[in-house]
Amino acid sequence: MSMQSTEQFSPVQYQRRSQLYRRHIATGAAFKAVANILTVDAYSKTIEEVQKASHLGLADLSTHPRLGFKGSGALSWLNQQKLQLPENPNQAVQQAKGSLIARLSQEEFLILNDLDMASLTAEKLEARYSLDSTDGVYLLPRNDSHCWLALTGIQAPDCLAKLCGIDMRVDKFANGEIAQTSLARVNAIILRYDLGVTPCFYILSDVSLTEFLWDGLLDSMQEFQGVPIGISALKKLSQDI
Amino acid sequence: MAALNRLPPPYGLLLNRDNDITFSFENRDYTGFNGDTIASALAANDQWMISRSFKYHRPRGVLTMAGQDANTLVQLPSDPNILADCENITEGQIVMAQNYSGKFEKDRGAWIAPFAKFLPVGFYYKSFFKPKGIWEKWAPMIRKRTGLGVIDPDFQPEYYDKQYKFYDVVVVGGGPAGMAAALQAAQSGAEVLLADENPILGGSLNYARIDVRSEYAENIRKKMIGDIEAHNNIDVMVNAICNGWFADNWLPIIKGRRLYKVRAKEIIMCVGSLEQQAVFHNNDLPGIMMSSAAQRLIHLYGVRPGKAAVVLTGNTEGYALxxxxxxxxxxxxxxxxxxxxVPQDNDIVKEVMARGVPVKPGHAVFEARKSKNKQHLAAVEIRKIMEEGVCAGSGEIIECDLLCMAVGYTPTYQLICQAGGQLSYDDATAMFTLTNMPKSFQIAGSVNGAWNLDSVFAEARRAAIIACNALGKKAQTVPDPIIDHADISPNFRWPIFPHPKGKEFVDFDEDLQVADIINATRDGYEHIQLVKRYSTCGMGPSQGRHSALATARLVAKATNKTVAQTGVTTARPPFAPERLGHNAGRSFYPAQRSSMHYRHLEAGAQMLQAGAWYRPAYYGPKGSKSESVHAEVLNVRNNVGIVDVSTLGGIEVRGPDAGEFLNRFYTFAFTRQPVGRARYALLTNEAGVIIDDGVACRISQDHYYVTATTGGVSRVFQNMLQWNAQWNLDVDFANVTTAWCGINIAGPNARIVLQKLCHDIDLSAEAFPYMGVREAMVADIPARLIRVGFVGELGFEIHVPQHCGEALWDTLLAAGKDQGIRPFGIEAQRVMRLEKGHIIISQDTDAMSTPMEVQMGWAVSRKKPFFVGGRTLAELEKNPLSRALVGFVANDIEAPIPLECHLVLDGEKMTGRVTSCEMSPTLNKPIGLAYVVPEKAEVGSQIDIRSTGGLLVTAEVVDLPFYDPENQRQEL
Amino acid sequence: MKILTCPLNGPRNISEFTYGGEFHHMPDPKNSTARKWAEHVFFHANEAGIVTEWWFHNATSFWFLAERNTITDEVIRTFNASDIFSERQEFNDQTTNAGSN
Structure with a gap:
């Protein structure tokens, strides 16, 4: 896979476009492509952005691969794929290559690719799924049903407290914990998985509400001087341990 | 320049005297200090009258200095009804008084006061009900006279928001009890919030005098505040008002422009007590105030409350004052x-005597007398008390400009009663008491009847220990409760002295006098709740804070009941006035957008919101609806168009029992539906009423993709899950509505355009017939194609993954350019579906519509063993229909086009209504659907519709569909 | 705001849930009398006391049952629907009864 970072990319050259791409362009985003996936690399200098992200940042990962499986056979099939699965619902565990597997109920799982796209877990599982005879395992198109945002930084719990009725302070809502709840009046999956030492909350919500949620989060972040950040800053934070 | 009544430091705990602040009241400039309220700064400048009363326009001034009364409501330029004793002054602020006509000083409205005897309690009810219609004439005049501040119609909305907070223990009230409870809870390991409505912690320790030398309170206050600030486990919120109690210890706490939604595992209410007025003639004159108000003026604001004072007391606090x-x-x-x-062995009392102040035991203030300008207290007449509430025939006049009342308190019961606490009355202490606290909820301090400071501390700590034990913190022994001796109750049992001339106010907000309350009971309104509604007692801005006790006592006496039996009226949230902005917070109106949303905007679409979804109504300038829709319709009928149908619901039904499930859920039969085919799916509830429709596409043997209406899909999905929670079929459901976006390409040229982008399947009518379902690549995007058409032309519904929607839209428009493809909106789609006679659920159906009524009996299988609405429909089919939905055309082109909900008439009788009606661009006349009686359902029947302006339009019932009855065009 | 404890997600603000109506077993849709069927569809007991109700957690699309005291508004317990409906229900032309009673 080749990294292309010198060219200027335009989201309209890609089939898959985030609902937010116009907002990203208006905010001065520089995009980065990995294979056929275009994400926001950064809005400003990465070094500054890492600083901001460790305080309070919001990233759009909606074009980044993910998928879901559910059904009575999902647990055993995923086990056969030699994945580490969470014991209980509403927990997530990280795989060796960085992707996350979240258990949303006894019979439902969500797979989020790692930020570097090193693991290709989602792609591999999707390919395997269509080959195997998989009774009682049903694929969920999480790439398209949900947007994927990341709220990072030490102020993230305070910011979430303005939108969500669950106590997400770092000593109350553990790393790897998931809440499927109401955020700014819409349903959302909130998954805490820290990037290095920086608190990080992945937020997945109905894709048709992407702009509503993005705008609402940014508004809520203003009080703390939070800003949009690109994937570069996220990766940098994850290396900082 | 020093204001007339300003005291030097250390008086004025809340003041910062570094800078003067100038503001105006009634167009006169005044100066005060940082930390002054409007009322304190005015008082410092000897301006005592702040408002005019509601009914009689009487002069009113400082009463509580705690924001608990309506006397201090003033007008700011954009804010009416601001509490002048809470609102801090700011430089250049413009303050006006309220509720007067002409001049504040010489209120023309005050003419009414001498006529008070002609305005008895229940005046409105007694006066304006006859003759019929008279109220409408009087109302505008009365409304003009009443009401308080004025709203600013040019007001711009401001930013308000909300925040959740979570604590082990929330202590409401930062007085001595609250501080002690918070400290104890924090020391026991709990995370504590201590909230107080005042600018600083301390409560009564900030102004009350506990010892002769006036040192004790100050020392203990400083120590406790220091300890609290040093403790990491305590969050302090000041200027923060807890405005209610809601289920499971949920507290709305307002601070500034934010409403905090606080969840407490344990609550300790240390909300204190409200001092009460004595009831005597002219007890509302400026210069007459609660003893605590005078102490607040002195200690918090450094304002001397008068020059010559009389203290009316029934407790030792009057002596401390x-x-x-x-x-x-x-x-x-x-x-x-x-x-x-006079209490004998009390140091404070002894000191008062020693300083030569005359003390008059067994006496009352019989009346207060007005100054020359009638706006201030000038003297009181005191008389000996002969029996309860009765004074001697004559007395003694004492000139004074300040009268302080120290006659008792009411516990601040509002939040506690909301939580389920019960209010009783203790005759021994002449005081309301609170009992029956709910789980995880305690009270401490004066609200719990503790008046001795040591017992206040002990009780507060005890409550904190109980709370922490309940939280599972390290268990501690709970000390025994301490009960103060009834002797130290500060309440005098009957500080009410009716006067032959009345004007002994029970309720200052509503100008209610003793006789008003008594007469309400004599008019037959004996229950306290009825007294309230009839007399309006307690309905004003202070919500009975100072009238509830006196009213309960008066009603009890008048009805020969005990005060406990009489009780008080319900105190609902909010405790204090709150702004709509606090309730609204930020405006979270979720808006759903399809992936093609911005393309619609760029193409000049007028958007409408259907539920939360934005959808393009039509493409063209505002106001061009009929021409735009007309052109869009004709382009689809004659050429090709595309419409964004992403909002359409989509549910994956997968598993070995998928067919069996649909068979039970929808009215039609599905088990033998071939793979690669779509079938109409009509949904009824158990009452046989139509609640949704869509198509079920059989993608494979065990996999259906079912569509549902935009507004109905959430409920359909919920219903599926709920039924299968009972049936336990081997089937899985996934709501993929937004995961797939959809574009319907429709029109005789649809296939030509689609063929340019889709090569892996045969799109011909033979290979891919009407109601066929295929999976294919369209413009290199994996797609589901369904040959359905709501609009009745050759059409393909193309469903692709959401994030590819915009790319597909762009590609389709580019591919169809040569054919003159153009997008069409929801309005055109609605017209075309009507031309095809398709119903829209919940527009053409209502909460009673059955499939038979809407001519869809064909979509109901009678052979299945079971489906959800089946039994009810079978019962209903035993009886004749009571109405039918039919198609009609209005042949009179000149007549106004009937609209939705216009009535179908049979003579004078209403027999049905129009559910849809549009001008058909294809047929060139108005067509519609209407419910009619079954006798009129036959084709050729004439029905009368009452159209716009009451005009009767005759329409003819016709067969459906209106357009292409052979269905040849959609099957091309 | 009231808290309701979801068997899947734990205690949550009740605004996260949708009320699903009183729980009761469906009578035999084929053989029960019209009267009995009508009572099932149209008449709810609305008892003062402990009732069983359907509740739906919106964010997880999860149905469960709750026992609630309608006098005190206290929720006594919440539990999975499978505690009551553990078997596959069948309908056939003769009888059947779906609802186990």
């Missing part, structure tokens, strides 16, 4: 002691 007054140089003319004897 007298010392405070003496200390700041006020001539204390007398202490009027309501009790028959």
């Amino acid at each position: 007298a010392l405070d007054l003496l200390d700041v140089g006020i001539d204390v003319k007398a202490v009027i002691e309501l009790r028959e004897s």
Whole structure:
């Protein structure tokens, strides 16, 4: 896979476009492509952005691969794929290559690719799924049903407290914990998985509400001087341990 | 320049005297200090009258200095009804008084006061009900006279928001009890929030005098605040009002422009007590105030409350106040002691006597007298108390400009009663008491009847220990409760002295006098709740804070009941006035957008919101609806168009029992539906009423993709899950509505355009017939194609993954350019579906519509063993229809086009209504659907519709569909 | 705001849930009398006391049952629907009864 970072990319050259791409362009985003996936690399200098992200940042990962499986056979099939699965619902565990597997109920799982796209877990599982005879395992198109945002930084719990009725302070809502709840009046999956030492909350919500949620989060972040950040800053934070 | 009544430091705990602040009141400039409220700064400048009363326009001034009364409501330029004793002054602020006509000083509205005897309680009810219609004439005049501030119609909305907070223990009230409880809870390991509505912690320790030398309170206050600030486990919120209690210890706490939604595992209410007024003639004159108000003025704001004072008391606190007054140089003319004897062995009382203040035991203030300008207290007449509420025939006049009332308290019961606490009355202490606290909820301090400071601390700590034990913190022994002796109750049992001339106000907000309350009971309204509604007692801005106790006592006496039996009216949230902005917060109106949303905007679409979804109504300038829709329709009928159908619901039904499930859920039969085919799916509830429709596409043997209406899909999905929670079929459901976006390409040229982008399947009518379903690549995007058409032309519904929607839209428009493809909106789609006679669920159906009524009996299988609405429909089919939905055309082109909900008439009788009606661009006449009686359902029947302007339009019932009855065009 | 404890997600603000109506077993849709069927569809007991109700957690699309005291508004317990409906229900032309009673 080749990294292309010198060219200027335009989201309209890609089939898959985030609902937010116009907002990203208006905010001065520089995009980065990995294979056929275009994400926001950064809005400003990465070094500054890492600083901001460790305080309070919001990233759009909606074009980044993910998928879901559910059904009575999902647990055993995923086990056969030699994945580490969470014991209980509403927990997530990280795989060796960085992707996350979240258990949303006894019979439902969500797979989020790692930020570097090193693991290709989602792609591999999707390919395997269509080959195997998989009774009682049903694929969920999480790439398209949900947007994927990341709220990072030490102020993230305070910011979430303005939108969500669950106590997400770092000593109350553990790393790897998931809440499927109401955020700014819409349903959302909130998954805490820290990037290095920086608190990080992945937020997945109905894709048709992407702009509503993005705008609402940014508004809520203003009080703390939070800003949009690109994937570069996220990766940098994850290396900082 | 020093204001007339300003005291030097250390008086004025809340003041920062570095800078003067100038503001205006009634167009006159005043100066005050940082930390002053409007009321305190005015008082410092000897301006005592702040408002005019609601009914009689009487002069009113400082009463509580705690924001608990309506006397201090003033007008700011954009804000009516601001509490002048809470609102801090700011530089250049413009403050006006409220509720007067002409001049504040010479209120023309005050003419009404002498006519008070013609305005008895229940005046409106008695006066304006006859003759019929008279109220409408009087109402505008009365409304003009009443009401308080004025709203600013140019007001711009401001930013308000909300925040959740979570604590182990929330202590409401930062007085001595609250501080002690918070400290104890924090020391026991709990995370504590201590909230207080005042600018600083301390409560009564900030102004009350506990010892002769006035040192004790100050020392203990400083120590406790220091300890609290040093403790990491305590969050302090000041200027923060807890405005209610809701289920499971959920507290709305307002601070500034934010409403905090606080969840507490344990609550300790240390909300204190509200001092009560004595009831006597002219007790509302400026210059007459609660003893605590005078102490607040002195200690918090450094304002001398008068020059010559009389203290009316029934407790020892009146004596402590007298010392405070003496200390700041006020001539204390007398202490009027309501009790028959003066307490003997009390150091404070002894000190008052030692300083030469005359004490008059067994006396009351019989009336207050007005100054020359009638706006201030000038003297009081005191008389000996002969029996309860009855004074001697004559008495003694004492000139004074300040009368302080220290006759008792009411516990601040509002939040506690909301939580389920029960209010009773203790005759021994003459005080309301609170019992029956709910789980995880306690009270401590004066609200719990503790008046001795040591018992206040002990009780507060005890409550905190109980709370922490309940939280599972390290268990501690709970000390025994301490009950203060009834002797130290500060309440005098009957500080009410009716006067032959009345004007002994029970309720200042509503100008209600003793007789008003008594007469309400005599008019037959004996229950306290009825007294309230009939007399309006307690309905004003202070919500009975100072009238509830006196009213309960008066009603009890008048009805020969006990005060406990009489009780008080319900105190609902909010405790204090709150702004709509606090309730609204930020405006979270979720808006759903399809992936093609911005393309619609760029193409000039007028958007409408259907539920939360934005959808393109039509493409063209505002106001061009009929031409735009007309052109869009004709382009689809004659050429090709595309419409964004992403909002359409989509549910994956997968598993070995998928077919069996649909068979039970929808009205049609599905088990033998071939793979690669779509079938109409009509959904009824158990009552046989139509609640949704869509198509079920069989993608494979065990996999259906079912569509549902935009507004109905959530409920359909919920219903599926709920039924299968009972049936336990081997089937899985996934709501993929937004995961797939959809574009319907429709029109005779649709296939030509689609063929340019889709090569892996045969799109011909033979290979891919009407109601066929295929999976294919369209413009290199994996797609589901369904040959359905709501609009009745050759059409393909193309469903692709959401994030590819915009790319597909762009590609389709580019591919169809040569054919003149153009997008069409929801309005055109609605017209075309009507031309095809398709119903829209919940527009053409209502909460009673069955499939038979809407001519869809064909979509109901009678052979299945079971489906959800089946039994009810079978019962209903035993009886004749009571109405039918039919198609009609209005042949009279000149007549106004009937609209939705216009009535179908049979003579004078209403027999049905129009559900849809549009001008058909294809047929060139108005067509519609209407419910009619079954006799009129036959083709050719004439129906009368009452159209716009009451005009009767005759329409003819016709067969459906209106357009292409052979269905040849959609099957091309 | 009231808290309701979801068997899947734990205690949550009740605004996260949708009320699903009183729980009761469906009578035999084929053989029960019209009267009995009508009572099932149209008449709810609305008892003062402990009732069983359907509740739906919106964010997880999860149905469960709750026992609630309608006098005190206290929720006594919440539990999975499978505690009551553990078997596959069948309908056939003769009888059947779906609802186990």
